[in-house]
Amino acid sequence: MRVAVGLVLCMLMACIPAASAQFDPEHLYAWPGDPVDSHVHLTWAALTLDVNNWADDYPEIVDLTSAGESELGKTLWVVRLSDWSMETKANGSAKETIYIDGGHHGNEYLGTALAYLTAKWYINAWSEGNEEAIAVLQNTELHILIMLNPDGNDIDTRWNINQVDLNRNYDHYWNTCPTTQPGSSAFSESETASNSAYMNAYATDADLYVTMHTGVWIMLYPWGKWPEQPPDWELFWRIRDDVQANVSEIPIQNANQGLYPNCGTSRDYGYGVMGFPTFTFETDDEQFVPGSFENLNERLAEEMDVMRFLINNVWYWRARLDVQAITVSDDALELEVVNHGRASTTNASLEYHDVAGEVLWASPYFTVNSSNMTSVSFEVDDDVFETKGMWNLNYQKRVINASTWVNESVDGNLTVFIDDEDDRFLSGVGLFNPVAVILGIIGVGALFRNEEEAIEETLNHG
Ligand SMILES: [Zn+2]
Numbered sequence: 001m002r003v004a005v006g007l008v009l010c011m012l013m014a015c016i017p018a019a020s021a022q023f024d025p026e027h028l029y030a031w032p033g034d035p036v037d038s039h040v041h042l043t044w045a046a047l048t049l050d051v052n053n054w055a056d057d058y059p060e061i062v063d064l065t066s067a068g069e070s071e072l073g074k075t076l077w078v079v080r081l082s083d084w085s086m087e088t089k090a091n092g093s094a095k096e097t098i099y100i101d102g103g104h105h106g107n108e109y110l111g112t113a114l115a116y117l118t119a120k121w122y123i124n125a126w127s128e129g130n131e132e133a134i135a136v137l138q139n140t141e142l143h144i145l146i147m148l149n150p151d152g153n154d155i156d157t158r159w160n161i162n163q164v165d166l167n168r169n170y171d172h173y174w175n176t177c178p179t180t181q182p183g184s185s186a187f188s189e190s191e192t193a194s195n196s197a198y199m200n201a202y203a204t205d206a207d208l209y210v211t212m213h214t215g216v217w218i219m220l221y222p223w224g225k226w227p228e229q230p231p232d233w234e235l236f237w238r239i240r241d242d243v244q245a246n247v248s249e250i251p252i253q254n255a256n257q258g259l260y261p262n263c264g265t266s267r268d269y270g271y272g273v274m275g276f277p278t279f280t281f282e283t284d285d286e287q288f289v290p291g292s293f294e295n296l297n298e299r300l301a302e303e304m305d306v307m308r309f310l311i312n313n314v315w316y317w318r319a320r321l322d323v324q325a326i327t328v329s330d331d332a333l334e335l336e337v338v339n340h341g342r343a344s345t346t347n348a349s350l351e352y353h354d355v356a357g358e359v360l361w362a363s364p365y366f367t368v369n370s371s372n373m374t375s376v377s378f379e380v381d382d383d384v385f386e387t388k389g390m391w392n393l394n395y396q397k398r399v400i401n402a403s404t405w406v407n408e409s410v411d412g413n414l415t416v417f418i419d420d421e422d423d424r425f426l427s428g429v430g431l432f433n434p435v436a437v438i439l440g441i442i443g444v445g446a447l448f449r450n451e452e453e454a455i456e457e458t459l460n461h462g
Helices: 002-015 044-057 109-127 131-139 150-154 190-202 233-246 266-272 293-299 301-312 428-432 451-461
Strands: 034-036 039-041 062-069 075-081 096-102 140-145 208-215 218-221 252-254 278-284 321-328 332-339 345-354 359-362 366-368 373-380 389-396 405-410 415-419 424-427
Touching: 044 062, 044 075, 044 109, 044 150, 062 190, 075 109, 075 190, 096 109, 109 131, 109 140, 109 208, 109 278, 109 293, 109 301, 131 140, 131 301, 140 190, 190 266, 208 266, 208 301, 218 233, 218 266, 233 252, 233 301, 266 278, 278 301, 321 345, 321 389, 321 405, 332 345, 366 373
Parallel strands: 096 140, 096 208, 208 278, 218 252, 321 415
Antiparallel strands: 034 039, 062 075, 075 140, 218 278, 321 332, 332 373, 345 359, 345 366, 345 389, 389 405, 415 424
16 A cells, blocks of 8 residues: 555656755745844734644644733744654654743844744655654654744834843742843743743653744853853753754853853743753844845754754753663672763662552662763662562653653563572572562662662652
8 A cells, every 4th residue: 555655656746846846945934024124023913824824734743822822912822843643752652842932032033033943944844754854743742932022022122011021030040130120020921921831731841942032143051040050061061062063163151151140031940940951042133134034044044953953862861761780689789770861860769669669679869970871789688679579760851950750660671680699590580589588778889868768759759
């Protein structure tokens, strides 16, 4: 059947001029704006028409929704892109989630344009059969709120209609830096309240958040509040090095030092409260002059390359622990674990629980650095494992406290029991031989706490 369809397609394609049958990136980037003053202006009305057309034309991949309304009642459209015929990836695992917003500041058109073009690139490329776009949408959900400040956008101003700087209005150390117009309280504005509510409802597990602005050509990672590097500096530095080696020489810095101290930003909120790896993507401030806006494609091509890199590789922007072996002898448990991700994790623990879910043993917390193989060993009395049970691995996806917890079962076949007395190996079913002994556990090595605390913590977070 598939062959037959392919043949029909080939026959049809033969009748079509070659150029239109191929992927043509040149026509992906129509910008529906009108020149206003010296800018090209994407009005909220034009955006509304576009996103609704996308949803009508491509229901297979476009799920249009709203995060709420602006202060003046304009819908805050969120374009959700994925291959909606697949609830999960082909292998059954959950798709990665990416959150993107643009247009916090209503006079920063290129930031809004980059959010718009990101959505449009995937829609058009998917419809043209582009393999990269197809793969991304099969494995990823992209949630893109293109224009967060439509009231300010439509009157060409940085602020929202209440003269508040929305990117100082988030509930992360709100109004603790020298700043102007942060609002009367954190989330006093419907735009920021809606944005955070959406993140908390639909994107809690996101492994990338990019918030798009215009100003200086730079990408900024947390913190804006502090000059110190963030807990996940290793992840941010690796992304920086990869981008600069392979994609673009765009500067990538801590926001506080790369720009200036700023508090209550969506970036610091996205990282510090939501636990996302977060970037502020600033295009430069050379806005369009009338007549040049058809070059938006070329104008933002390098920025789009960076976005595609971040999106294509989202699988790596967290810790991904993979147990290789668990070896239990009379008095020690040795765990070998690989981290396939680019983020470190500091709160990993291995636990053993019975079929009812009761935790019989939990290791102290241990650290696994990014892209690293770690071997940790704990003192045990090998009595605990007499009950038929299962292993679980708990850890946080990143170092930042706010990052989500992962609780994964571990394949029991990876366990080997060694009887030190006679060097017998018991494995597989032998694992749960009632003769096997198990008792208390005393942490060693990377141990920071005692067993009871470890178990409590594990239960609290599991
Ligand atoms: Zn801005």
